[in-house]
Amino acid sequence: MNDASSTATEQAGTQRRPMLEITGISKRFGTLEVLRDVSLSVGAGEVVVVIGPSGSGKTTLLRCINLLEDYEQGTVTVDGDPIGYQLDARSGKRVRMSEREIAAAREHVGIVFQSYNLFPHMSVLQNIVAAPVRVKGVPRARAEARGRDLLAMVGLSDKADEYPARLSGGQQQRVAIARALALDPKIMLFDEVTSALDPELVGEVLAAMQQLARNGMTMVVVTHEMSFARDIANRIVFMDGGVIVEQGQPEQVFFNPKTERVRLFLKRYNDRYRI
Amino acid sequence: MPFDPHFLARLFPALLEGAEVTVELAVLTMAICLVWGLVVALAQATPGPLGWIAGAYIQVVRNTPLLIQLYIVYFGLSMIGMGLSGFASGLLALCIQNGGYVAEIYRGGLQAVSARQYEAGRALGMRRWTLYSVVIMPQVIARIIPPMTNQGISIIKDTSQVAAIAVMEMMKVAQVWVESSANTYDVFLGVAIIYLALTSVANVVGKLAERRLAFVQ
Amino acid sequence: MREFAPLLHGYWYLLRGAEMTLLMAVVAVIPATLLGIAIALLQIFGSRFARAAVVGYLFFIRGIPLLVLLTFTYYLLPLTGIDLPPFWGVVLVLAFYYGAFMSEVFRAGILSLPRAQWDAARSLGMTRRLMLQIVIFPQALRLAAPPFVNLCVNLVKATSLVSIVGLWELTMASREIVERTLAPFQIFLGAAAIYFCICYTLALYGKYLERRVLHGH
Numbered sequence: 001m002n003d004a005s006s007t008a009t010e011q012a013g014t015q016r017r018p019m020l021e022i023t024g025i026s027k028r029f030g031t032l033e034v035l036r037d038v039s040l041s042v043g044a045g046e047v048v049v050v051i052g053p054s055g056s057g058k059t060t061l062l063r064c065i066n067l068l069e070d071y072e073q074g075t076v077t078v079d080g081d082p083i084g085y086q087l088d089a090r091s092g093k094r095v096r097m098s099e100r101e102i103a104a105a106r107e108h109v110g111i112v113f114q115s116y117n118l119f120p121h122m123s124v125l126q127n128i129v130a131a132p133v134r135v136k137g138v139p140r141a142r143a144e145a146r147g148r149d150l151l152a153m154v155g156l157s158d159k160a161d162e163y164p165a166r167l168s169g170g171q172q173q174r175v176a177i178a179r180a181l182a183l184d185p186k187i188m189l190f191d192e193v194t195s196a197l198d199p200e201l202v203g204e205v206l207a208a209m210q211q212l213a214r215n216g217m218t219m220v221v222v223t224h225e226m227s228f229a230r231d232i233a234n235r236i237v238f239m240d241g242g243v244i245v246e247q248g249q250p251e252q253v254f255f256n257p258k259t260e261r262v263r264l265f266l267k268r269y270n271d272r273y274r275i
Numbered sequence: 276m277p278f279d280p281h282f283l284a285r286l287f288p289a290l291l292e293g294a295e296v297t298v299e300l301a302v303l304t305m306a307i308c309l310v311w312g313l314v315v316a317l318a319q320a321t322p323g324p325l326g327w328i329a330g331a332y333i334q335v336v337r338n339t340p341l342l343i344q345l346y347i348v349y350f351g352l353s354m355i356g357m358g359l360s361g362f363a364s365g366l367l368a369l370c371i372q373n374g375g376y377v378a379e380i381y382r383g384g385l386q387a388v389s390a391r392q393y394e395a396g397r398a399l400g401m402r403r404w405t406l407y408s409v410v411i412m413p414q415v416i417a418r419i420i421p422p423m424t425n426q427g428i429s430i431i432k433d434t435s436q437v438a439a440i441a442v443m444e445m446m447k448v449a450q451v452w453v454e455s456s457a458n459t460y461d462v463f464l465g466v467a468i469i470y471l472a473l474t475s476v477a478n479v480v481g482k483l484a485e486r487r488l489a490f491v492q
Numbered sequence: 493m494r495e496f497a498p499l500l501h502g503y504w505y506l507l508r509g510a511e512m513t514l515l516m517a518v519v520a521v522i523p524a525t526l527l528g529i530a531i532a533l534l535q536i537f538g539s540r541f542a543r544a545a546v547v548g549y550l551f552f553i554r555g556i557p558l559l560v561l562l563t564f565t566y567y568l569l570p571l572t573g574i575d576l577p578p579f580w581g582v583v584l585v586l587a588f589y590y591g592a593f594m595s596e597v598f599r600a601g602i603l604s605l606p607r608a609q610w611d612a613a614r615s616l617g618m619t620r621r622l623m624l625q626i627v628i629f630p631q632a633l634r635l636a637a638p639p640f641v642n643l644c645v646n647l648v649k650a651t652s653l654v655s656i657v658g659l660w661e662l663t664m665a666s667r668e669i670v671e672r673t674l675a676p677f678q679i680f681l682g683a684a685a686i687y688f689c690i691c692y693t694l695a696l697y698g699k700y701l702e703r704r705v706l707h708g709h
Contacts, residue, residue, distance in 0.1 A: 066398060068397065099402060100402065104400065105400075106397065106398060106400040107399075107400040110398075113394075115391060117395035118395075119410055119414075120414065120490060121413045121417055121490040130399070130410075135399060135401055183399065337645075338691035338695055339649070340649040340650075340652035340653075340687055341649070342655070342663055343652060343666070343684045346666075347684065351676045351680060351681075354674075354676050428555070435559040436557075436559055438656075446559060446560060446563075449560070450563065453564075453567055459571060460568070466564075467552075467560065470555060470556045471552070474554065
């Protein structure tokens with residue numbers, strides 16, 4: 001760990017201007033409570049990594065942020081603007097925003113999925129410019145120039161005209177990152193983006209994410225890659241059973257966890273991977 | 276006597292005139308069904324009575340013969356004073372029947388697009404129209420060209436049934452010629468060749484469209 | 493009441509026509525199936541010559557309307573001196589026509605089995621015949637069953653065309669009654685309802701088979 005990042009780590013959370021505010025989200029699938037009154041604040045430029053056993057609700061939390069999953073209680077704001085639900089000023093009740101408003105708010109939240117989800121009928125560059133051109137109305141030439149810059153950033157300048165099916169998983173995932181960045185989002189969400197990749201392809205995707213973090217992007221990352229989490233995170237959030245059990249700086253959570261559940265989780269993880 | 280060149284020289288122009296009606300019927304049917312079938316398929320995907328009605332329509336038209344539908348439209352409508360010409364009745368019946376099949380083709384294509392594609396589009400801020408026109412329908416269309424080509428061929432063949440209500444398309448022309456001459460072999464040969472030519476053209480058009488619109492999966 | 497009585501008799505008459513339709517369909521489906529399997533095997537395992545012949549036959553059948561084949565068989569059979577009752581004539585045509593479509597269903601069923609199944613059978617030292625009999629056919633037929641049932645629905649519907657060449661079955665019966673009662677709506681809708689009952693039952697069975705294929709058993 002270099003010194004610059006550790007000083008940044010010390011001022012994690014509350015000192016920064018809040019970019020993402022999740023307030024009291026609850027969600028259930030039938031009788032199963034997947035999220036129970038979860039609140040989380042992420043500062044501008046902060047990288048928060050969410051870890052926890054599978055089924056702990058971390059992916060669901062991520063998907064609730066831009067309303068790919070609906071939730072029964074709570075609100076989310078991005079850079080102060082509500083996304084999904086608004087609190088009515090007088091009654092204090094939650095009111096769902098219109099589809100148009102929700103779509104507009106989603107522009108500010110980039111998400112990268114475990115399964116890439118590129119559009120198979122479009123070339124790499126077309127994948128990247130589709131939303132800027134069709135959603136934001138950016139002139140095509142400008143969108144394409146920006147798209148090529150983003151491709152250069154993820155190291156895929158030579159693949160602009162390839163189709164997704166011809167790319168490796170790691171390359172597809174880097175295109176997906178570029179596609180999400182093309183809308184100039186205020187925050188980027190990463191949902192287990194390396195879980196579907198062959199081990200030798202994981203590194204290139206993580207490197208692209210690290211680059212992004214260095215550039216000051218606000219990021220919420222759900223991952224099972226613990227050493228990567230330790231390297232990139234300003235703050236680790238540990239979830240289990242639909243609640244945030246513990247959060248703090250990486251060193252503290254990984255080497256000196258406050259709760260038994262985190263200790264157990266890390267021990268199982270280390271036993272399996274011998275880190 | 277079979278293969279009489281003088282007879283064939285008189286026969287072919289007459290058959291081609293009938294073939295013109297055949298092509299008109301087939302092209303109009305296909306064009307209307309491409310729109311109508313999509314409407315039915317999208318309606319069927321909605322919950323509630325609209326979806327139920329669309330589903331019932333598909334089952335009813337697919338499970339009754341075109342010929343009976345033709346009779347209902349042609350004789351039935353004229354009985355209640357809404358009589359249509361033979362051509363219009365034929366076109367209507369062809370569209371009613373094939374609309375059900377085309378809707379099923381669209382449905383299959385729509386189902387083949389993964390829910391994740393919808394999700395990725397929505398995450399990029401796309402609303403319904405953009406999502407369907409940019410992300411979903413291009414993938415559906417690329418997938419359904421082969422079955423749609425088969426349906427087009429089937430429509431060309433189906434138009435022959437319109438002969439039963441005395442529309443002078445190729446089949447009816449052929450019947451007239453068989454009955455007024457003894458050259459059954461020649462008429463059969465001529466009709467077979469022209470139908471094979473028409474269906475082959477449809478096949479080639481489908482292959483070209485496939486090459487243009489398909490993408491590497 | 494006086495107007496109603498002929499209609500009631502008419503519906504009874506329709507049911508007798510339906511009996512004939514079913515008989516014709518069942519008698520035609522047996523040779524069509526055997527032919528379909530034979531052609532599928534020829535196309536996969538046959539000599540180059542056999543395969544070319546099959547391709548020609550499929551091209552011919554796929555490109556020409558059934559009605560053309562029925563009509564010309566009706567006119568041509570007497571000319572060739574073959575003394576075949578019309579019933580058997582149309583059964584023959586239906587079998588040849590649907591045999592072609594069935595062969596594609598069976599071929600797709602056989603070819604869609606994973607290569608590993610063939611390899612496994614071969615590695616156990618099975619002869620081709622044994623391999624087909626105990627490994628390939630049982631699986632391929634299960635896969636082919638749903639589209640096979642759909643073809644049966646089409647065959648039932650197609651029997652209506654034989655009324656155009658003068659054979660008596662459900663559609664012909666309905667036309668006879670319409671001429672007597674002048675009630676095309678009631679009668680043709682009645683005929684459509686009977687066709688629907690037959691075809692929809694088959695279609696539901698096809699759906700059931702499809703679900704079974706999808707879910708293993």
